[in-house]
Amino acid sequence: MELFKIYERYLYSICYSYTQNEQDSLDIVQEIYIKVFKNISTFDEQRPFRPWIRRITVNTCINYKRNIKGNIISLNYEHASGLCLEDTIVSDYNLEEEVQKKELKKIIKDGLINLPSNYRMVIALRYFDDLSYLEISELLNRPLGSIKTDLYRAKAILKKQLENDMEV
Numbered sequence: 001m002e003l004f005k006i007y008e009r010y011l012y013s014i015c016y017s018y019t020q021n022e023q024d025s026l027d028i029v030q031e032i033y034i035k036v037f038k039n040i041s042t043f044d045e046q047r048p049f050r051p052w053i054r055r056i057t058v059n060t061c062i063n064y065k066r067n068i069k070g071n072i073i074s075l076n077y078e079h080a081s082g083l084c085l086e087d088t089i090v091s092d093y094n095l096e097e098e099v100q101k102k103e104l105k106k107i108i109k110d111g112l113i114n115l116p117s118n119y120r121m122v123i124a125l126r127y128f129d130d131l132s133y134l135e136i137s138e139l140l141n142r143p144l145g146s147i148k149t150d151l152y153r154a155k156a157i158l159k160k161q162l163e164n165d166m167e168v
Contacts, residue, residue, distance in 0.1 A: 107162060107165045112158075118150055121140070133151070
């Protein structure tokens with residue numbers, strides 16, 4: 001039980017990034033707990049626990065996504081983790097800067113929402129979960145080249161959207 005408390009926020013954050021729904025995320029976390037309990041005998045104690053439970057979590061979220069066809073999955077990490085890209089920018093408090101940050105945050109959020117789901121997924125795993133290309137490839141069971149291509153294309157789309165939004 002202690003183990004679940006340690007990972008609860010981490011698991012919820014991942015789930016929320018896929019569902020954008022508090023109740024669905026909590027339900028998925030419960031499903032993950034059941035899967036971990038049933039499959040704990042397959043865990044290799046010589047390896048770290050966090051990547052193992054992350055794989056179960058992502059796979060469970062992917063299954064959720066498959067079951068909810070047509071649902072747009074956003075990667076709004078602001079609500080999931082309390083952190084966002086703009087929050088990492090260090091500056092003195094300035095109302096004008098805060099307004100600019102909020103505008104940039106909205107532009108980035110809109111850009112992520114408009115990305116195809118496979119691009120959102122690799123962006124989230126790379127930049128929000130800090131996974132390497134190889135880890136993403138293994139986690140999603142996709143070729144490394146495909147992951148690199150998806151990241152390149154996603155960044156190109158985001159860059160173009162940001163440039164267009166900044167010009168307006």
